[in-house]
């Protein structure tokens with residue numbers, strides 16, 4: 001079986017509709033990944049174990065999504081040197097600005113690559129993970145290049161009345 005190189009983690013089952021956008025991109029580009037619910041608040045031991053074993057398990061990128069007091073991405077970045085891409089999940093109370101602010105302002109030394117709020121951010125996290133892996137994988141690089149070319153080709157050059 002192919003080595004799993006990307007971990008998608010999220011604070012709650014309720015984040016999955018958003019985080020599935022990252023998974024869909026990885027599926028499209030044939031990148032093996034795992035998906036887990038890991039919460040800094042609710043399952044701190046699980047977070048600790050995940051971060052402690054990430055390098056040895058061969059993970060190259062971790063995509064971490066959380067909403068509200070979104071401490072998961074930053075805590076994971078503090079526990080492993082595997083690059084963490086943070087996805088601020090949209091919230092009802094504060095529209096995800098709470099999630100974004102919780103993730104983006106990391107102290108110097110422990111960065112999180114912070115994406116945009118919500119589904120587009122999750123999809124872009126999948127694409128960013130692919131781009132990182134493509135640096136050392138020419139076949140994946142070709143698949144990603146084609147994905148990008150196809151997307152460009154699908155954009156109409158003139159607007160139409162809707």
Ligand SMILES: Nc1c(C(=O)O)ncn1[C@@H]1O[C@H](COP(=O)(O)O)[C@@H](O)[C@H]1O
Pocket residue numbers: 010011012013014015038039040041042065066067068069070071072073089
């Ligand atoms: N932000 C965090 C963390 C964390 O950062 O560790 N763990 C759960 N959560 C968030 O709580 C929100 C509500 O969760 P529930 O829907 O389970 O009540 C979710 O968006 C989750 O990411």
